[in-house]
Amino acid sequence: MADAQGLPGMDRRTIYEKSCCGRRAYSLPATDVPEVPLDDLVPAGLRRQAPPRLPEMSEVDVVRHFTGLSTLNFGVDSGSYPLGSCTMKYNPRLNETTAQLEGFAGLHPYQPESLAQGAVELMWELGEWLAEIAGLARTTLQPAAGAHGELAGLLIIRAHHLAQGREPKRVIIPDTAHGTNPASVVMAGFTPAPVRSDARGGVDLEHLREVLAGGDIAGLMLTNPNTLGVFDENIVEIARLVHEAGGLLYYDGANSNAVLGISRPGDMGFDIVHFNTHKTFSTPHGGGGPGAGPIVVSAELAAYLPVPLVERAEDGRFFLDYDRPQSIGKMRTFYGNVGVLVRAHTYIRGLGPDGLRRVSETAVLNANYVMESLRGVLDVPYERRCMHEFVASATPLKEHGVRALDVAKRLLDYGVHPPTTYFPLIVDEALMVEPTETESREDLDRMVDVFRRIVQEAHDDPQKLLDAPVTMPVRRLDEAEAARHPVLRQRFPEDEEAGAC
């Protein structure tokens, strides 16, 4: 038995370790049709020999197990979550209410369209809104996430070139880009062509010209503001250069929270945009997903959008259009993460144009506020205003033997979720801070205060950081060990030696 520890979630057995022979939570209707012998239904040869070892628990055990686990987790509902590039803003509960309305949640994708007019209308409307926000023409809601939107967009770029009898291979990607960009480029059959950033954090125009000169340009992918949190002032020139080289411009909209109603990617010269609804439009991230990554394209590219496309007929009816000969095909089974899209629709409908603008204004103000307050505390490599996020560097702390990761772990002890630390790669010991617009001044002040304290600790007593966290359910975890000897699933006693549960 464990030592005295009164809080729940401290029983760290897995659900399989809590399982007990013969327990059950389920109930199912009694068999009301003739009890044909099982062999007559499904021949023994097709049937399972050994049952899957699912946990055997009573209902209260299941509830307690997951209630306990939840208390070991941290969400936006728990506190500030300034995870750069992830836009961990408040997820309105209204979104959950609307997504759970049976009229949406209970829809089968193959029920007659006439019985799903409300859902198709919602999708159509959301598509129109996203097009307006992007400053482009047509939307597909199919992609399940940002990375999936990237793939869809790149396949459209591919289709566009093929339609013109070309098959260029290179897609330009700045060194600040998120890892999904190069990975998507490869999956779409292209090769990434890296371009450097300049001293202000934007695309190095010189280098861009060089890369373009290499020819075979399919397009460029850019996040603007980029993952350093800076807006590329040369965007119009960049677009011109890429277009001149025959390439298309893809806007990774992960950072859209900075520019809603303020600057539209279409107006900047982009041809394709994806949005991460789970960042920009407040749909919850659920510990990893589901999100949605709708993409919007220019009128010229609309023909290539995946089927079905959501359409509105002359008579006002809404329908799914499969009759699109130039379409790249289908990006996913069915039509998209509709449950997520309902949330995004709810959010945009509530905020309206003024509310969306206020989102970006506040997100940018909050980031600048934290950045300015941290100048002198941490290194802030780019001496300019940031947009909705900024990257600080823990390099000065290295002399104390302390790294960004240690700062992150110590933040946990103070109840603040750490910023992103694994990228952008071009900043040493990066701490990418994105407060989002839903954090109050007090919370930002507290965050700054905690950073200050930790930096002070790094000077006075660096071991405190190296030992951190000390107030979490576990101390620092050995990730190297996990990778060296991967244990990716529960091992059962009988796997090692025979024996009952």
Added chain:
Amino acid sequence: MADAQGLPGMDRRTIYEKSCCGRRAYSLPATDVPEVPLDDLVPAGLRRQAPPRLPEMSEVDVVRHFTGLSTLNFGVDSGSYPLGSCTMKYNPRLNETTAQLEGFAGLHPYQPESLAQGAVELMWELGEWLAEIAGLARTTLQPAAGAHGELAGLLIIRAHHLAQGREPKRVIIPDTAHGTNPASVVMAGFTPAPVRSDARGGVDLEHLREVLAGGDIAGLMLTNPNTLGVFDENIVEIARLVHEAGGLLYYDGANSNAVLGISRPGDMGFDIVHFNTHKTFSTPHGGGGPGAGPIVVSAELAAYLPVPLVERAEDGRFFLDYDRPQSIGKMRTFYGNVGVLVRAHTYIRGLGPDGLRRVSETAVLNANYVMESLRGVLDVPYERRCMHEFVASATPLKEHGVRALDVAKRLLDYGVHPPTTYFPLIVDEALMVEPTETESREDLDRMVDVFRRIVQEAHDDPQKLLDAPVTMPVRRLDEAEAARHPVLRQRFPEDEEAGAC
């Protein structure tokens, strides 16, 4: 700023202390009717001078505040909760789903009955079921809780006697009774006549005869099994004696979880029964309520039930019957805690007769299992089988300077909610343990193990108990101080001295 402490809920400021001028979470429709000057609507003299100082917060602040608070709380969902007499069994989530169906939750009490047939049917059906479970004739669902059912029942006893031209004053109550029993007796205009318990924990028949001999007997209130967890074997005789004396028998059904489908109060000789749905029928207790305390009465007493009574017409329609001239009147506004009753209905409908019986069988087995396992560890005053709960005594620990309350506080450190300690009054240093039927054997074993450990600690290191709890968000709280200098509401700075928020 607080010291390093990473878990939420540790910011113990109240919501008023977190409030910030000008923040808001709310949104409301824009005024769409003429903006008549306020003075023309409500004269200044009737209007509020100073606004109520409600908290000013953003929505995420509100969510975080209460999410944090919740983590400081303990429910059945958090772990074992063997609070004697409270029947803290698992509260099925299905109950919540059904109670929230808009067809129930959205009903207005004064909407035409024709538009609420489903709700009235549900109430009628539940009434029938409770009557069957009680072994009596007619039910009212109006009482909001057990104590309220007691009052209703006592008023019916009063009406019954008045109808016979009598006005007896004394209601007999055993010394083991819950405090609501004597309090209700007083509120109904009676005076409590205490009766002692015998050595086996039941009503002392000798003493009962004496009390009855005093005359002026309106009735007797009894919990059976009583709060010692023992079933009164003399119940038939008791009922006979009381009836002979002209009294009626009221069954405090708080302990019904022991006898569902096994023994019915009506069959025992009781005339009136209340159920606590929030004990016996799994409706959640919500940190104090709401519950429901329906009462069931014999056919002779049905005429006195409060109005409206739920009725089914010849044609199958359901209606609320107000035309009951002998009724005691109305026990509450509207018809009862319908939202709670939906949950109780759901529970009974799912379990059926076999399931209910299994509830009691298991509740009793669990209690005996824990009691037997604790013999030798704690004092168990009554050497007999218990029903769904039992009372242990911490008297042997007194020699170490340790009391039942200290054991309770130490249990907190081990993640087990303590048993009831404030009653029954007739057992010294009582620990009233009611495991309930939804606790698994492992959980009971763990509970026993924790008790053992604590008793061991009491011997080895009693200070550990006196210092407990040490793992809670607060150490032991000073209840005497709270009563001496009551601070029952937030004080605002400007209450002490003038100043803005």
Added chain:
Amino acid sequence: MPQAATDYVPHSDADMRTMLAVVKATSVEELFADIPEDVRRREPLALPPGLSELEVLDELRRLAAANTPASALVSFLGAGIYDHYVPAIVDTIVGRGEFLTAYTPYQPERSQGVLQSIFEFQTAICELTGMDVSNASMYDGGTALAEASVLAGSHTRRGKVVLSAGVHPEYRQVLVTETAGYGPRPQVVDLQAGAATDLAALARVVGDDTAAVVVQQPNFFGALEDVAAAAQIAHAAGALLVVVADPVSLGLLEAPGRLGADVVIGEAQSLGNAMSFGGPGLGFMAVAKPLMRRIPGRLVGQTVDLEGKRGFVLTLQTREQHIRREKATSNICSNHALNALAALVHLSWLGREGLAELGLLCTRRAAYLRARLLELPGVTAYTEGPVFREFAVRLPLPAAQLVEALVPQGFLAGVPAGRFAGQFAGPAAAGLDDVLLIAVTEKRSRAQLDAFVAAVAAEVDHG
């Protein structure tokens, strides 16, 4: 063996055997040996057989579908239960297992969540009402009134309570029923034409036998009472003033505490709680400091732990039945704590400005609707003077008939006052069958009000 009914018992057959062995029994039967044979039940209860979870849900959905809830119609029903908008965060918070499935916080060190929330609720009620001390909740408005009457009786040691007929008729009925054997005897003072309390008549019946005077603000017909005048009458006679208040109105209307109330009670369902056919709602009670030790129910107080850290506990429990038994101020034990939490969350969402905004919006829309209705031929004012969100009109046809007639068009026109006819006398009681009580919450848009006026107009023309 398939599991064809819901069953929350965890034990396997093997568990049962092991456990029986420990308790030295050979069967579960044996455990019940103390129950005399003649009161043992051998046949199964005559209840429908158990069902699996999905079948139970189906059955409850069937029953729910047999209702047409007011919330799904354009409803003007009020009279004590209001269809205000409950923000989405409320259910999330009250649905958290740590709140939902907790008992009364007897172990404060492990119950700081609910204790602090009650402390915050008490504060909110004090702020709204302008009183010093609020309890942790009551069952509902009616029972809170009965408790207030008992409190006044024991405080003043007087035997009569004088109630305005403007107090909700069902509250008055509950008072009569519950205090039949105990507490002061009620006496009702009629309303005058225009639906406000006849204060002159009130003054006449209040005397040195009067424990309390009770008025409701706004009153049952929506009229705004002169609370200060009622306070004067009560206090002049040494009686307490009890005010039945509508918490939603208290962002706009003066706090009863500022007008002389000694006790404020009411129903706060409209804050954060579903209508739910009238229950569970949320009774509340707040009192002036001198009555602190007489208030029924739970009270949470602030204290410190042994390290001096702030914490909250149940306090002044010597008022309560579980400690004081027959000497308690009341028998109330379980209350409506979760409903109180819902109200607190709703109030926190509204905040200081939001509650006033909400009141203003309702008032404006109610005033607009009233004016439009009074333009219709044969529709006249029943409630006169200013109103908050509810008012009554006299129709040229029976109110119940109008309600029935408009249901097919999706309207619930209001509560027919005739339903409460037996509870009124005097000038205001005449022709109640034609009187309709109409409530307008923030959910009712102008478009709906206009459509409703048109629908009423059509019926009035018919009639």
Added chain:
Amino acid sequence: MPQAATDYVPHSDADMRTMLAVVKATSVEELFADIPEDVRRREPLALPPGLSELEVLDELRRLAAANTPASALVSFLGAGIYDHYVPAIVDTIVGRGEFLTAYTPYQPERSQGVLQSIFEFQTAICELTGMDVSNASMYDGGTALAEASVLAGSHTRRGKVVLSAGVHPEYRQVLVTETAGYGPRPQVVDLQAGAATDLAALARVVGDDTAAVVVQQPNFFGALEDVAAAAQIAHAAGALLVVVADPVSLGLLEAPGRLGADVVIGEAQSLGNAMSFGGPGLGFMAVAKPLMRRIPGRLVGQTVDLEGKRGFVLTLQTREQHIRREKATSNICSNHALNALAALVHLSWLGREGLAELGLLCTRRAAYLRARLLELPGVTAYTEGPVFREFAVRLPLPAAQLVEALVPQGFLAGVPAGRFAGQFAGPAAAGLDDVLLIAVTEKRSRAQLDAFVAAVAAEVDHG
């Protein structure tokens, strides 16, 4: 100023001023100075104006009410999305803010909740499929298939993937679309009459250019495939066997891992997740040990903290894009973790016995319905042999016509196979317009099945 639109920004005007002062700006405008004037937007976006929370809810309720969800009818729709009963506890758990509003668990010490739940999910998927390694989820069945194909291509360095036409036609379309520029080229093998894969034809096209063979079990028309035979064909040619599996079937049907599968993928919406018009569902992928370092997406592994206490972390991240960028096994970043949690809760509720029970009940009822339908004149078997919970029949009238005809009676008769006509060839493709795909979950009682048979009989008679 009233707050007439939802707004989750906390700042008061005073806050804004203070903060602007700190950042040394006189207006928010100034902060955007880096954005060139010609790409600044000065007019407001052309979107409908914001609404208050209650108005938004009204509007969304209007849209929801414009649908008649399958869940509210007696539905026999399947074909990849199933209306299984989701136990009530699922929404409670996935709705807890700590799960719902968390990001990917990059900070393991503060994310043990979701990490452990994923570890448990991975275990459940491994147990169901009989595989060694499962990832933390994929978007859906179709994208999981595309990923499996890419995996097989890079593992075998071969350029072709052979798919049974029994694989869901939309999955096949997704595969074609997503791998257009990358990964092996697909080739489809037709079904034979009776709807099972033509294994002889399969054997003919599989060769040493084949990276993988893909079969679905049960297949799109509900036929049970000979997975072991497909494995033999694949392995004989040095190809991998990819099985598209229905997780609900795996309490009853043999685990693909035991039959030779190297990769098992599929859609697990039917565990714990609403149908939601087809998304978000839950893609999954499990592989045999040797493919561990090729699997796309997140993996959670067990490790210890510096005190030796067990904990869980994201691991083998060098497969992933956020570390390895263009060298990653996939571009997937966000996945469907919350849906995976829902599935895990549902599976924990069902447990070892429950899943088998569930499968058996569906199978029995499906077999009963099939037998009854096949008794009707003109109704013949399309799917032959044993089935699990879904099967296809050939009708004497167009299937879409039957579906339309039965809607007014409250039935959704099934999915007309004609909808996918373009995706089939060979003997099974003939006359698809008359073929109806019928799924029977545990929600369909015998009474409903009987009523449905009667309704179909009436239409068949007409036709």
